[in-house]
Amino acid sequence: MKKTSIRNTMLFSFSGITLVSVVIFLLIALNYTERTVMDNAIENTTRLVNQVSYDVDSYISYMSNITTMISENEDVSNYLFAEDLSASERSAAKEKVILQFESVLKSRPDIYNLAIVENNDNYLINDGEGKLNPYVDVTAQSWFADAMKAREGNCLSSSHVQNSIMYSYKWVITMSSSLRDRRTNEKKGVFFIDLNYSSISDLCNNNKIGNKGYMFVMSEDGKIVYHPKQQLIYGGLFEEDVDKILSSKESYFTVDEGDNQKLYTICKSEETGWIVVGTAYTSELLKNSKNTQMIYIIIAACMILLVLIISSMIAETITYPIEVLKNSMQKVEQGQFDQANVVVKTRNEIGSLSNSFNIMTQQIQNLMEENVYEQKQKRKSELRALQSQINPHFLYNTLDSIIWMAESGKNDEVVEMTAALAKLLRQSISNEDEEVLLSQEIQLVQNYLTIQKMRYKDKLEYEITVDAEVANATIIKLLLQPLVENAIYHGLKYKESKGMLWLKAYRAGSYLCIEIQDDGVGMDEDTLKHIFEKHKVNYRSNGVGVYNVRQRLELYYGKECSMTYESKLNQGTKIMIRIPLRGGEEHD
């Protein structure tokens, strides 16, 4: 499991909060941008569509004025319907009409044809030279029929090919109006203007909505007047949602078309009844908003980066002292008090915490030092107490021997024994140190054995072998003497023949080994088992010999030392002591 640090927690929560808020802000901003752009686009297209619609209207109403003016002209009626007119009067009327037609045609190049028609035989077109298409029944044309049917006013056709005029198949929009015979007030003919269809289509074409957007014009009944994709529509490859446009009450709406969304903007003309529709693809409209959105996203990214850096810096300044404190505590854990002091740089809560910690470690350290000192003292006194247990019995016995020898007049022996005793006592008492050199300890044992040998006469023989390399090793004082004493009192003393005692010291690796062996009576297994127990040792000698030695070994050397017994009944005993080899060094 990953360790979570305050630093990371702070960093992640700061970053998380910022990230979430920035993202929310971003989404709102993006959405808002999109909406604003969309609103603007709608507003623009609406304005455009209204403008086009207005242009179409004013264009048509101008034409309407011309139509009204001509259709109410007396000369027109005279020329077409007055059968009783003389030829000269008729041609005069014709001249007048042609004059009027020509002036209109000259001023408006977008008008293709002006004509008054009663039927295929009685008509007047433009300059009077034009002819009707002989293969087409003009009265059957819808613009003719509509005008005749209309009660009043002018009729406006949708876009169509004008096939009524000979040799001319032009795309036009026809405005027609019925003509009345002035005398009978009867509808007898039709006046029509063919407007160049491009004048309408150009109006739409010149106002592009984006690259793909376009405008188209529909008549009231949903027929297409102009559409840039007219061919596709007739070919069934393309569709406009005509019903929705006709039924829509809003001035704009959107329609989903595959992946695309189309925006329809509608303007219906009161004048003509035509509907101008602007079509835009929202994907295209929103393309511009993408740049803005990109800028927003970059700003947001920078903000997040900034927050990450700042929050990591804040987290760093807060957690660094904690980190230092933590490391210091770990050192205390490992017992390195002297390196545990924290340098306090800040004056905040963590600063005072560090201060308190410093004081605390100081106190713990003091307490520990005190404790160590006390322990040491305690051990020293214990050791001393154990050491002091050695002496008395031997002393009495030796003194008894000396008395006995003195009584027997053995002066030489008395001198020798007393001298040895004096050396022994001096060595054991005078030296304040706990440790002595092995050679010194051997010396002591030798003095002791000298005394004992004198006391037991020929019953005791001994041999001491000390390797030269361990002669200067240190060893706790009075370690060997009690063991030798034990060997004599419990092993050799009860042997009937002469007893032998060996003492060997040698090095084994980093250890000093000392063996004390005798060929005395030995011990049975039961005795051997309980040899280290204090209460079982209950002999005439100082009673606590083995236990004492063992205690002192453990107190002094800890677990590094070992002390083992090997013994066989009636064959002898061997004691082996192993302690760390310490040559001349002072132990703490």
Next chain:
Amino acid sequence: MIRNKRYYTVILLLFFAFLLTLYGWFNKSSQTEKKYEMVYIPKIIDEDNDFWTSLIEGAEMASTEYGVNLKIVAGESEEDVEGQNQLISQTIEEKPDALLISPCSYTESNELLKEAKEAGIQVILVDSRVSESLEDAIVATDNYAAGETLGEYASGLIDGDDQIAVVGHVEGSSTAIERLQGVQKGLGEKQNNIVSTVYCNSEFGKAYALGLELMNQYPDLKLMIGLNEYSAVGVARAIRDKGKIGEIKMAGFDSSVEEIQLMESGVFQGIVIQKPFNMGYLGVKQAVSSLKGEHIEHVLNSGSELITMDNIYTEENQKLLFPFVGKSQ
């Protein structure tokens, strides 16, 4: 503070990763708006020819709609196979995404078109096909179906034993072959009445001469069929000038103002017109779909329409017959 530095590095890396992702995202969204490069080689670019002009207009409309950079080049005439082949070679050098072509020859451009395909260019045939099926898609009038429609209509114009003559445009061209087969099928039993099939090489003059010749050769001729505009109009003129209007029925393919006039004056009884605008539009659309890896129909029929005096001025047919606003005879 080494640890500190490591944190900043991690943060910076994250930030750059974020920017890269953004970049990738925007790149991707702009990739969808990638402009395809396409070249269209029609048989001819001729402003007086409504068919090709309309087809080109349709292709241009689609190219605007789908955001395609469309380049249009053509040889000098419909028979200029060499010129067209040269343009194909040139196009292979340019390496556009797609090559749309209306091959002049049924066989002569095969090798070059294969080469184009090998160069990784999508080959879309428009209007005409070639002898081998090497293209990615075809958009064309189903000439066989169109011929059949005309044949059926024409068979209703004559009695059982009346003689029929067919004037084709270019012998061996795919459209001529298919239309003729369609006409024969449409005529049914009456196909046996075809007394002569001749070709005018898409020349008005030659068609006119052939028309006159046929009328002289077969005085009992009752029906003549022209397989394209040139042959139909040429023959119709001959009928008109011979004063045999109504006496010899006339049916043909394609439209022009002259054909309309000839129809209004009763020379033509029926014509089958193609939908060149749709053809051009669909050609580009197919190319785009194919490039996007969408499934497309290998052969797409752009449709045809039988025009008679009864339906000549319907809203739909007007736009087919007179595709151009403001243009007059």
